[in-house]
Amino acid sequence: xxxxxxxxxxxxxxxxxxxxxxxxxxxxxxxxxxxxxxxxxxxxxxxxxxxxxxxxxxxxxxxxxxxxxxxxxxxxxxxxxxxxxxxxxxxxxxxxxxxxxxxxxxxxxxxxxxxxxxxxxx
Amino acid sequence: xxxxxxxxxxxxxxxxxxxxxxxxxxxxxxxxxxxxxxxxxxxxxxxxxxxxxxxxxxxxxxxxxxxxxxxxxxxxxxxxxxxxxxxxxxxxxxxxxxxxxxxxxx
Numbered sequence: 001x002x003x004x005x006x007x008x009x010x011x012x013x014x015x016x017x018x019x020x021x022x023x024x025x026x027x028x029x030x031x032x033x034x035x036x037x038x039x040x041x042x043x044x045x046x047x048x049x050x051x052x053x054x055x056x057x058x059x060x061x062x063x064x065x066x067x068x069x070x071x072x073x074x075x076x077x078x079x080x081x082x083x084x085x086x087x088x089x090x091x092x093x094x095x096x097x098x099x100x101x102x103x104x105x106x107x108x109x110x111x112x113x114x115x116x117x118x119x120x121x122x
Numbered sequence: 123x124x125x126x127x128x129x130x131x132x133x134x135x136x137x138x139x140x141x142x143x144x145x146x147x148x149x150x151x152x153x154x155x156x157x158x159x160x161x162x163x164x165x166x167x168x169x170x171x172x173x174x175x176x177x178x179x180x181x182x183x184x185x186x187x188x189x190x191x192x193x194x195x196x197x198x199x200x201x202x203x204x205x206x207x208x209x210x211x212x213x214x215x216x217x218x219x220x221x222x223x224x225x226x227x228x
Contacts, residue, residue, distance in 0.1 A: 037217065039217075039219075046208065046219060046220070046221045046222045047157075047159075047165065047208055047210075047219040047222070048219065049216070049217035049218070049219060052215075052217070060215040060216065062216065063123055063216060064123070096164060096165075103170070103171070104171075106153065106212075107153055107170075107171055108212060108217075109155045109167060109170045109171075109210075110155070110157070110165070110167060110210075111167050111170075111176065113164040113165055113166070114164065115164055116164055
């Protein structure tokens, strides 16, 4: 059974750095084809993809946010951490982590999602 | 940057067919995925690789993708299908979500 759970501060101040942890079970991020992404959703708005880390430690970032984001993994702890610098009230959102399955060449999808964690910048 | 377009809302009567479109430049050359999100819940995958249903997703959900437009079709729509639906694709190594479509079952 695959589960993911996000953890981190509920409130951060403007200009601070946000650090969120995704703790997962039911799969290993050292297994070929396994990836984890972070996605956020401001209240009442659409989903926005942030970053992805793959089993081989390849990392990919949103073009618009790449200068503020960093993603890393700790395979032994089954955790993925994302940091976002210089937080702004516009970054207030529910932040989700999700497993990304590489099902085939060029086929990646978010098949399991965490419950999300609301982060307020104020 | 790559953009996807969806209608903000779609209304459907119970038992009828709902169709949600997702448009993007040469979208048919990419794979499209669809996610359902109910209020207060996390998204769930309902269609992957244009037209495949994950285990547990009812057969009334189907997908297509050609040219510049992908579509999610819900046949025999039920009240439980009322939700926001997001299309998603990959532009190289960047995931792109559509703005979402709210499906209302009247």
